[in-house]
Every structure is written in C-alpha cells, then in structure tokens.
Amino acid sequence: MKKQNVFQRMGNKIRNAQRTVAVVIDTTQRELKETVQAVRERDPAARSTAEIVLLYSGVHAIVAHRLAHQLQKDEHYFAARAISQAARHLTGIEIHPGATIGKNFFIDHGSGVVIGETTEIGDNCTLYQGVTLGGTGKDVGKRHPTLGNNVMVGSGAKVLGPLKVGDNSKIAANAVVLHEVPPHSTAVGIPAKVVRRGGVKVNDLDQIHIPDPVAQELAKMERTIAELRREVEALRAAGVANEQKEQ
Numbered sequence: 497m498k499k500q501n502v503f504q505r506m507g508n509k510i511r512n513a514q515r516t517v518a519v520v521i522d523t524t525q526r527e528l529k530e531t532v533q534a535v536r537e538r539d540p541a542a543r544s545t546a547e548i549v550l551l552y553s554g555v556h557a558i559v560a561h562r563l564a565h566q567l568q569k570d571e572h573y574f575a576a577r578a579i580s581q582a583a584r585h586l587t588g589i590e591i592h593p594g595a596t597i598g599k600n601f602f603i604d605h606g607s608g609v610v611i612g613e614t615t616e617i618g619d620n621c622t623l624y625q626g627v628t629l630g631g632t633g634k635d636v637g638k639r640h641p642t643l644g645n646n647v648m649v650g651s652g653a654k655v656l657g658p659l660k661v662g663d664n665s666k667i668a669a670n671a672v673v674l675h676e677v678p679p680h681s682t683a684v685g686i687p688a689k690v691v692r693r694g695g696v697k698v699n700d701l702d703q704i705h706i707p708d709p710v711a712q713e714l715a716k717m718e719r720t721i722a723e724l725r726r727e728v729e730a731l732r733a734a735g736v737a738n739e740q741k742e743q
C-alpha cells in the first residue's frame with residue numbers, strides 16, 4: 497500500500513474527527529431529550545426545558561462527557577481530555593473520558609463531582625454534589641467503582657475502589673464506601689455499612705454484649721461434666737444397692 501504523507505494523514509484524522517462529532521451530535525440530541533426527562537422526574541425544582549438545557553451544570557457535564565467518551569473510543573485521546581477539562585472548568589464536574597455512563601444519568605447541583613477513568617455507571621443513576629467515584633490508590637487496571645441501575649449516591653459520598661454497588665441501592669450523604677453494596681440496599685457512614693436491605697432494617701451485631709465463643713464452649717463442657725457426674729453417681733448408688741441385696 498502507498499505510504500501517506502503527513503497532509504493525507506492529517507486529512508484522515510480530521511475526517512475521522514468530523515465523523516465522530518456527527519455521531520455524537522446525533523446521539524446527544526436523543527440523550528439530551530432523555531436527560532431533560534430524567535431531570536424533570538428527579539428534581540422538583542426544575543421548571544422548564546429551557547432552564548434545564550441552559551442552566552443545569554450537571555446536564556452540560558453529561559453532554560460534554562458523551563462527546564469526550566466518543567473521542568476517547570475513537571482514540572482521539574488529547575481532544576477527549578481537552579473537552580473533559582474544559583467541562584470541569586465550566587461546571588466543577590470532572591468526568592474522565594474513559595468512564596462508561598448509562599442512560600438517564602443525572603448529576604444534581606454538580607460541583608465537586610469526580611468520576612474516575614474505569615468507572616462504570618448503569619442506567620437511571622443520580623449523583624449529588626461532592627461525590628467521588630474514585631480509586632483507593634491500591635489497585636491497577638480497573639480501579640474505580642461499578643454502579644448498577646437506579647443507584648443514588650448522596651452528596652459528599654466517596655465510593656472508592658473497583659467495588660460494585662448493586663441495582664436500586666442508595667449511598668447516604670457523606671458515606672465512604674469501601675466494600676461491595678448488594679442490590680436494593682442503603683449504605684451509610686464511614687466506613688459505609690448496609691443498614692437497610694429491601695427497605696428492611698439490617699440488625700447490626702451488638703458490639704457491647706458480644707458473645708464469647710470460649711466461654712460458651714466452657715459452659716457446654718461444664719453442663720456435660722455435671723450430667724456425667726450425675727450418671728456415675730446413679731450407677732454407683734445402684735451398685736451399692738445390689739451389693740446390699742446379695743448380702
């Protein structure tokens with residue numbers, strides 16, 4: 497095959513980028529419609545479509561991410577990162593172009609949200625301001641969380657590491673999640689613990705009146721020895737009675 501000169505290669509790159517932008521504009525129009533619907537459903541303060549499209553920084557960050565993510569997939573890494581950083585300056589929301597985000601995603605209020613490169617987010621998820629979906633610094637490769645569908649992460653919460661948050665789960669405001677959260681659960685606190693599963697309270701172990709397994713075993717042995725002693729005494733008494741009868 498004939499080798500292309502630098503201008504031909506640049507021309508190809510520009511044509512690829514144009515194709516990418518055309519695909520993104522097409523999908524963004526559809527997604528924008530869905531995002532506006534999602535905001536209307538989840539934010540009681542939203543009044544009109546114009547307000548949501550023009551004034552919601554969460555919506556701007558998502559639209560910028562769709563473009564950055566498509567550019568990243570088409571290996572335009574610098575352009576992808578440039579768009580992601582420009583969006584961060586405008587919205588205060590930093591989404592790495594590599595993050596995979598499902599449909600009807602909504603970031604309410606926005607500022608201070610950070611979403612890492614290997615994060616995966618399902619459909620219909622909501623994040624509030626100050627949320628970090630980040631790494632612990634201990635993992636390589638897949639370093640960031642995976643959120644299922646219909647997950648809500650409250651303001652200021654940190655979800656750290658390549659863990660899973662199951663479908664329909666809620667992470668409380670300011671929680672720090674370091675372990676997997678099962679589906680249909682509510683996790684609260686630092687480190688986060690599951691306090692509700694399927695809407696039902698999960699009973700925590702009583703840390704004050706904690707059972708002592710050694711003491712339990714000793715008590716069982718004591719009961720067994722007492723039983724054996726009673727049996728031996730009964731046998732001994734029966735033997736004495738027999739002896740007396742024979743005399």
Ligand SMILES: CC(C)(COP(=O)(O)OP(=O)(O)OC[C@H]1O[C@@H](n2cnc3c(N)ncnc32)[C@H](O)[C@@H]1OP(=O)(O)O)[C@@H](O)C(=O)NCCC(=O)NCCS
Pocket residue numbers: 605624649650651666667668669670671682684685691692697
């Ligand atoms: C966790 C949350 C989603 C409620 O979920 P839920 O499944 O309805 O849970 P409940 O309200 O029944 O609370 C469960 C328990 O967690 C506690 N809890 C709730 N939120 C908590 C929080 N952020 N931190 C610590 N504990 C919390 C409750 O007091 C309750 O404790 P109990 O078991 O001793 O009664 C909600 O409290 C929350 O944090 N939402 C975040 C919303 C947000 O960020 N809004 C910002 C808008 S700008």
